[in-house]
Structure formats: C-alpha cells, structure tokens
Amino acid sequence: MSAAPLLELRNLSTHYVSARGTRVVRAVDEVSLTLEAGSTLGIVGESGSGKSTLALTILRLLPPAAHITGGEILFEGDDLRTKSDVEMRRIRGKRIAMILQDPMASLNPLFTVGDQVAEPLRVHEGVGRAGAWSRAKDLLKSVRISAPESRVGEYPHQMSGGMRQRIVGAIAISCAPRLLIADEPTTSLDLTIQAQYLNLLRDLQRQHELALIFITHNLGIVAKMCDQVAVMYAGRLVEWGPVTRIFDAPAHPYTQALLGSIPRMGADARERLTAIEGQPPDLAAPPSGCAFHPRCPHVMAQCREQAPPETVLAPRHTTRCWLSVPAPAR
Amino acid sequence: MNGSRAATLPIARRLSSFRSDGFPMIPVSILALLIFVAVFANVLAPHDPEVGSLGERFRPPVWQQGGSEKFLLGSDHLGRDVLSRLIFGARVSIVVGFTAVLVAGVLGTGLGILSGYLGGWVDQVIMRLTDAWLALPALTFAIFLAAVVGPSEMNIVIILGSVYWTRYARVIRGEVLSLKERDFVRLAIVAGCSKRTIMKRHILPNVLNSAIVLGTLMLGVVVVTEAALSFLGVGVPPPKPAWGLMLADGKKGMMAGYWWLTVLPGCCIMFMVLSANLLGDWLRVKLDPQLRQL
Numbered sequence: 001m002s003a004a005p006l007l008e009l010r011n012l013s014t015h016y017v018s019a020r021g022t023r024v025v026r027a028v029d030e031v032s033l034t035l036e037a038g039s040t041l042g043i044v045g046e047s048g049s050g051k052s053t054l055a056l057t058i059l060r061l062l063p064p065a066a067h068i069t070g071g072e073i074l075f076e077g078d079d080l081r082t083k084s085d086v087e088m089r090r091i092r093g094k095r096i097a098m099i100l101q102d103p104m105a106s107l108n109p110l111f112t113v114g115d116q117v118a119e120p121l122r123v124h125e126g127v128g129r130a131g132a133w134s135r136a137k138d139l140l141k142s143v144r145i146s147a148p149e150s151r152v153g154e155y156p157h158q159m160s161g162g163m164r165q166r167i168v169g170a171i172a173i174s175c176a177p178r179l180l181i182a183d184e185p186t187t188s189l190d191l192t193i194q195a196q197y198l199n200l201l202r203d204l205q206r207q208h209e210l211a212l213i214f215i216t217h218n219l220g221i222v223a224k225m226c227d228q229v230a231v232m233y234a235g236r237l238v239e240w241g242p243v244t245r246i247f248d249a250p251a252h253p254y255t256q257a258l259l260g261s262i263p264r265m266g267a268d269a270r271e272r273l274t275a276i277e278g279q280p281p282d283l284a285a286p287p288s289g290c291a292f293h294p295r296c297p298h299v300m301a302q303c304r305e306q307a308p309p310e311t312v313l314a315p316r317h318t319t320r321c322w323l324s325v326p327a328p329a330r
Numbered sequence: 331m332n333g334s335r336a337a338t339l340p341i342a343r344r345l346s347s348f349r350s351d352g353f354p355m356i357p358v359s360i361l362a363l364l365i366f367v368a369v370f371a372n373v374l375a376p377h378d379p380e381v382g383s384l385g386e387r388f389r390p391p392v393w394q395q396g397g398s399e400k401f402l403l404g405s406d407h408l409g410r411d412v413l414s415r416l417i418f419g420a421r422v423s424i425v426v427g428f429t430a431v432l433v434a435g436v437l438g439t440g441l442g443i444l445s446g447y448l449g450g451w452v453d454q455v456i457m458r459l460t461d462a463w464l465a466l467p468a469l470t471f472a473i474f475l476a477a478v479v480g481p482s483e484m485n486i487v488i489i490l491g492s493v494y495w496t497r498y499a500r501v502i503r504g505e506v507l508s509l510k511e512r513d514f515v516r517l518a519i520v521a522g523c524s525k526r527t528i529m530k531r532h533i534l535p536n537v538l539n540s541a542i543v544l545g546t547l548m549l550g551v552v553v554v555t556e557a558a559l560s561f562l563g564v565g566v567p568p569p570k571p572a573w574g575l576m577l578a579d580g581k582k583g584m585m586a587g588y589w590w591l592t593v594l595p596g597c598c599i600m601f602m603v604l605s606a607n608l609l610g611d612w613l614r615v616k617l618d619p620q621l622r623q624l
Contacts, residue, residue, distance in 0.1 A: 061519060093522030100520070105513035110535045119531075120521045171521065 004077055005034040006178055006211050007058070012071035014050075014057045019065075025283045027053040027066065029235040032310065032318075035228070037178060040205065040212040042222035042243070044258070045232035046280055051215045054232070055181045058213075059096060060088050076178065094124040097172035099165075099182040106168045107156040113140070113167055114152030120174045139170040142207075143200060162193035166200065173204055180205075181213045186221070198225055219262055223247060228316070231255050234281050234291035237310075241317030251319040253296045290322070298323060354612045357605035364602055368421040375414035376402070379571040382409030388583065391590050404590040406579060412590060415571035416598055422572045423602060426486055427553045431545045433491025434552075438498025439534075439541050445499065446506025447529050457503070460496040468493050469558060476564035486565055490552050501544055505537045539617045546610035550603035557599050573599050 014028040027050045035041050043051045056062050058073055060080060073080040075096070083091070092098075097120075100106050107116055117139050118132030127135065133152065140148035143166040156164055165185065172180055182201070186194040202225065205212050214225055222229055222243065229246050231239045231254065239252040250256045260274040278295040281287055287294050293303040302322050311324045367374060382405065389405040390397045391412075397404065403413040445456035475489045509515060510533070518528050559565030560574030568575060573595040580591025 059520065089522045089524060091522070092520055098517075098520040100513050100517055102513050106517045108514040108518075108532055108536070111531075119518070119523070123521065123523055123527065168517070171517070 005074075006037040006076060007035040008072075008074040009033050009058075010072040010074065012054075012057060012073060013069045014053055014062065014066055015069045016066045023284050026235045026286070027283065028057055030071070030310075031230075031232075031237045032071075033228075033230055033237065033240050034316070035179075035211050035213065037211050038205070038209040039228065040214060040226045042214045042216060042226035042229045043232060044217055044219060044222055044229060046217060048280060048283065049232040050235040050283075051232055052183055053235075055098070055183055055213065055215055058181065059092055059098060061092075090124065093120045093177070094175040095177055096179045096181065097175070097177040099168055099172050099180065099185045101184045102188050107164055109156055112153050112155055113159070116156075117152070117167065117170050117174060120171060124175050135174070136170075139174055140167070142173075142204070143167065143170040145170075162189055162197065165189060165193075165197060169197075169200065169204070173208060173210070176208055177210065179211045179213065181215070183215045184217075185214075186216075186218075201225070219258065231258065234283060234286055236291060236320060237318075238292065238321070239319040241313070241319075245314070245317055251313055251317075251324050252292075252321045253298050253323070254292050257295075257297075290320070354608050357608040357612075360601050360605040361609065364420050364605075365424055367417050368424040371417045371421045375411075375417045377411035377414040379410060379414040379418040380569045382406070382411070384409050388586075388588055390588075403594055404588075406576070406591055407583060412576075412594060415576055416573070416594060418571040419573040419576060419595065419598065420602075422483065422566055422570065423553050423556065423599075426483060426490070426556045426566075427549050427602075427606075429487045430490035430494070430552045430556070431548050433487060434494040434548065435498055435541055435545050437491060438495035439502050439537065441495065442499040442502025443506055443529050443533055443537065446503040447510055447525065447533055453503075456499065460499050463493075463496040464500075469555060472555060472559060473562065473564055476559055481559075481564050481567045483566055483570070486556055486559060489559075490555060493555075494548060494552065497548065498541060498544055501540060502537050505540055506533055509533055509536055543610060543614045543617055546606060546613055549606040550610070553599065553603055553606070 010032050012028060012031045013026065016025040016027055017023070029050075031054060033041070043054065045051050053062070053066065056066075057068055058075075058080070060068075060083070062068070068081060071081075075091070080088070080091070107113070114133055114136045117136040118127070118129075121127045121132045121135055122129070136152055137148045140151055145151050145163060145166060151159075156167075159167065165188075168185075180201075185201075186197055189197060198221065201212065204210060212225070214221065216222060226243050228241065229239075229243050230237055231246075231252065233254050239246060239250065239255045241251075246255060247259065250259055254276075257274065257276045261276060263273055276295055281291050281294070287304075289305050290296070290303045290308050293299045296303065300322060308320045308322045308325060310318050310320050312318050313324060386401070386405055386409040387407055389401045389409075391404045392399060392402050394404075401411050401413070403411075403416065405411055406415070441456050445453045472489050472493050475492070476485065479485045479489070515528060515532050518532050523531070556565060557572070557574030557577070560572040561578045563578065565574055566572035576595040577592055577599075580588065580595070583591050
C-alpha cells in the first residue's frame with residue numbers, strides 16, 4: 001500500500017457538449033478514486049449514470065462531443081491527459097486493455113481466431129506472424145479453450161458465445177496489461193457461463209497481477225469479484241470504498257436503496273423488495289443540489305440547495321451526502 | 331399462396347429460379363466463353379482483323395446467298411472479316427471493361443473507406459465531390475473527358491474509371507459507417523490499432539463483398555459506355571476492332587441490307603452486358619445475406 005497506486009483519478013470530469021454549446025451533460029463529474037495493482041474495482045450504477053463514459057475517459061476514447069473538462073488520470077504516475085494520440089495508442093491494448101459488452105460482435109467475422117488474438121502482439125510488440133501464432137495458442141490455452149491447436153485456425157462463427165467471450169479475454173491479456181477494464185462483460189452470457197467466465201477472469205488476474213475495473217449493474221458480481229466498489233449516480237461518485245464496508249454499512253442513501261432492492265436468500269418471503277421511487281435524473285437538466293434528492297428518503301432542505309462535498313468516512317471510503325458531513329460543517 | 335401460384339405457372343417458377351437460386355450457368359458460360367475468345371484471339375481468328383481486301387466487300391454470312399466459307403460471318407465495307415473483328419473486339423471489351431471496373435473500384439472503394447471511417451471534413455469533401463460528380467450525366471462527361479485527353483484504349487480506361495468511381499464511393503461509405511460502429515472495430519481501437527491498420531485489416535475485407543458485387547454489375551455499364559464512346563468516335567481509335575466501332579461503321583449499310591455489320595456486334599454487346607448483370611444480381615443475393623448474418 002505504500003507504493004503509488006496503479007491508477008488514480010483526481011476530480012475527473014467529462015462533459016458532453018451539444019453542437020451549439022448550449023446544452024452540457026455532465027456525464028462524469030468530479031470523480032476521484034484510486035486503484036492498486038492487482039486489485040479489483042467494481043463500478044455500479046444505473047444506465048446513464050456515467051459508468052461507461054468513465055471507462056472511455058480513462059482510455060481517452062471519447063466520442064467527439066465529449067470533452068474531459070478537468071482533473072487528472074494518473075496511470076503508473078503519468079497523467080494520461082497529457083499524452084499524445086500516438087502515446088495513447090501504445091498504452092491501449094498494451095498497458096490498459098478493455099473487454100466490451102458483446103462478445104458476439106467483438107470479433108471480426110472474416111479472420112481466424114488466431115489472427116485476432118495475435119493482432120495486439122503484432123501491433124505492439126512487432127512479433128512476426130509465426131511467433132504471434134504460437135503465442136496465440138498459449139493464450140487460448142490460458143483462457144481454457146480446449147484443443148487450442150485446432151481452434152486457432154477456426155473462425156468466430158464456429159464458436160459458442162462463451163468461447164468467443166473467452167477469446168476476447170485472451171485478446172485483452174495478450175500483451176500482459178496492468179489494467180483491464182471490463183464493461184459489462186457477462187451481460188450477454190447465460191448464468192453458468194457467467195460464473196465460469198468470472199472465475200477465469202479472477203484466475204487471470206491473480207496470475208498476471210492485473211488490476212481490474214468491472215463495470216456492471218449486477219451487485220452479486222461486485223460482491224463476488226471486487227475489493228472496492230464505486231457507486232455512481234448522475235455522473236457523480238456518490239460512494240466509494242471497500243466492498244465489505246459498503247455492503248455491511250452503506251453510507252449513502254442511494255447505495256442503501258440499491259442494496260435494499262436485491263432479493264436475499266432466506267429473507268422473509270412476505271417482505272417486499274424495496275424499489276427506488278422516481279426516475280433517474282435527466283443529466284442535461286439535473287436537479288439542484290444533490291442529484292439524488294428528489295428520490296431520497298432522508299432528504300433535507302440543504303440537499304435541495306447545495307451539492308454535498310466529498311466526505312472521507314475512513315481511509316479509502318468516501319461519500320457525497322449531507323448526512324455524512326459532520327454537523328458543524330453543514 | 332405464392333408457392334401454389336408458382337406451382338401452377340411453370341413459367342413463373344422458372345423465372346424465379348432463374349433470378350435468384352442456383353448457379354447462373356448460362357451467364358457464366360457466356361462470360362467464360364468471351365474471356366476464352368479474348369485470350370486466344372490470335373489463334374481463333376481466321377483473318378487479320380485490321381486488313382481487308384476491297385475486292386471482297388460486303389460479303390454476307392456463309393448461310394446466305396453469296397456467302398463463302400472464307401468469311402463465316404461476312405465481311406464489312408473494307409472487306410475485313412466480321413468474325414475476326416468480333417473475336418478481337420471481345421478482347422477490347424474484356425480488357426477495357428475489367429480494367430476500368432478495377433480502376434473505378436480501387437479509387438471508389440479507397441475514397442469510400444476514407445470518407446466513411448475518418449468522417450469529419452474528409453467525409454464532407456469526398457461526399458460533396460461525389461455529389462457534384464453524380465450530377466453530371468455519365469456519358470456526356472465521358473465524351474467531354476475523351477475529347478480533352480484524346481482517344482486511346484488506355485485513356486478510355488482512365489476516363490471510365492474516373493467517371494464511375496462515385497458509385498463505389500457512395501455504397502462503400504455507407505457500409506463503412508455501419509461497420510465502424512461494430513464492436514470488433516471498437517475492440518481494435520481499444521487494442522491500440524492505428525486508423526490505418528483498422529481500415530486495412532478490419533474494414534477493407536468486410537466491404538470487399540459489396541465491392542465485388544458492385545464491380546460485376548458495373549462491368550455491364552462500363553462495356554456499354556465503352557461501346558457508346560467508340561460508336562461516337564471518341565473511344566477506341568478506328569483501325570482497332572471494337573464492337574462499338576463496328577456498329578458505327580456498319581450503320582450506313584443497314585438500309586442496304588448489310589444487317590450482319592450491326593446486328594452481330596450488337597448481339598455481342600447485349601450478351602456480355604446481360605451476362606454481367608445476371609451474374610452480378612446472383613452474386614448480390616448470394617453474398618449479401620451471409621455477410622449480414624455473421
């Protein structure tokens with residue numbers, strides 16, 4: 001813990017600006033967190049809360065309308081915001097890899113699996129075709145694909161969804177990255193395959209001392225996989241901390257509501273699941289003060305007027321809620 | 331409903347099977363025959379196509395009265411053998427047709443990929459250029475260009491290529507726009523591939539199917555345009571045997587009953603264009619849905 005963290009975000013903001021500059025959507029707003037090598041961070045939040053934008057911001061792959069408006073992205077001590085496009089390209093795939101949502105669409109239908117697993121090696125390490133091909137076989141073996149010798153020469157349509165997703169995983173780890181960002185990697189897989197895939201990712205993480213950022217809205221996956229959770233709401237990080245602390249004692253009302261909305265084994269069957277009242281806010285016209293206040297059961301007058309500051313509850317556990325701010329400062 | 335009606339109408343059934351299912355045997359054989367004839371023109375042609383004897387002008391084909399074994403399909407106003415000219419004309423049509431389609435295809439596909447993938451001002455410039463290009467009537471534009479650079483086989487290829495690239499550019503750009511949103515392209519970006527690598531390795535192979543279909547369909551258009559240019563005297567220069575040129579030479583004799591001078595080259599053009607179009611239609615049906623499914 002004494003060494004510098006692998007990834008540190010400091011007050012990072014990404015805004016989408018409409019063509020005429022009249023509408024601004026704060027997709028990511030003043031997000032700060034740190035991630036150590038080899039640990040796993042889960043980012044949870046409902047659709048449109050800025051999870052994917054945060055991931056794309058780290059990789060600097062935002063669409064043209066989005067701009068990083070402030071903050072720092074420190075990766076291995078360097079600010080990625082100051083890197084040139086060419087330098088970023090060397091980082092992508094080699095130092096930071098990413099797994100996309102849909103494994104069915106992530107592979108080019110016209111190339112063999114081996115070619116695609118070998119591609120990052122050839123791009124980043126200049127490995128020749130034959131060398132890359134034999135490395136591809138090892139990689140397929142490491143993602144537990146049986147008979148990799150014959151599978152390397154096959155095309156994506158000859159594989160099942162679970163295999164394709166494992167191949168995407170093999171592509172991601174091919175250059176031994178330090179950080180792997182997985183954007184809802186299991187949503188299109190069925191449950192048994194999901195569990196297998198998560199185990200695989202965890203094993204790969206242990207073997208390669210990989211830091212993992214897991215974007216999901218499945219709290220079960222977070223509980224199983226992650227060391228830390230970051231809960232996002234309307235572009236803001238409303239709570240960030242170790243999984244055990246947050247699941248046992250969530251500080252933010254939104255986190256409490258999220259945890260209250262999942263069914264539990266052994267709970268009283270007559271007890272109804274609590275739903276979160278209301279709709280997620282329109283990010284182009286967010287509510288005043290705390291963005292969660294219209295839906296918050298503990299809303300106070302202050303919440304409507306002023307956005308709460310980031311409060312440190314414990315080392316590496318922060319939240320943004322007036323309830324957590326010590327009384328004199330309110 | 332449809333099925334039972336087709337069953338009662340054998341002609342309808344045969345027409346529908348002729349259009350989409352099954353390998354288009356007839357068009358492919360015709361094209362193969364033309365290519366064979368073009369390649370072996372020297373061996374197959376009984377006479378020199380450019381030299382005739384004025385003493386043997388306007389000989390009718392062998393089956394008509396006055397025809398002789400020497401000129402199987404008759405002779406023209408300079409006493410040149412029509413069969414030999416048709417055979418060498420196939421060579422001109424094939425060479426000009428294929429190379430012009432290739433020139434247009436390479437130019438149009440390249441610009442279409444750049445336009446679609448890079449977007450922004452590159453896209454704007456290329457697409458406005460295509461719009462302006464498409465606003466010009468193709469044949470008139472080709473005649474204008476031919477008048478500027480002068481007639482020769484090489485120039486015809488360049489002219490046809492630079493007139494017809496726009497069609498590829500439009501179609502390919504559209505394909506690229508949807509392709510570049512596909513996850514495998516995004517994965518390649520995330521994996522740190524440069525734009526050039528992505529266009530070369532991920533986009534180009536995926537649009538090749540469309541380019542080939544379009545090329546086959548364009549073959550017919552290009553062959554007709556080449557014939558039209560030659561007919562109008564701005565295409566292949568005269569002593570060379572081109573089908574369009576033969577039509578132009580023969581049209582004066584049509585009223586005098588020398589039908590073979592116009593009908594035969596006309597049939598050659600028609601069969602080649604028809605075959606190319608039928609093959610193109612079949613390829614389009616055959617290749618497209620598979621590409622979408624994968």
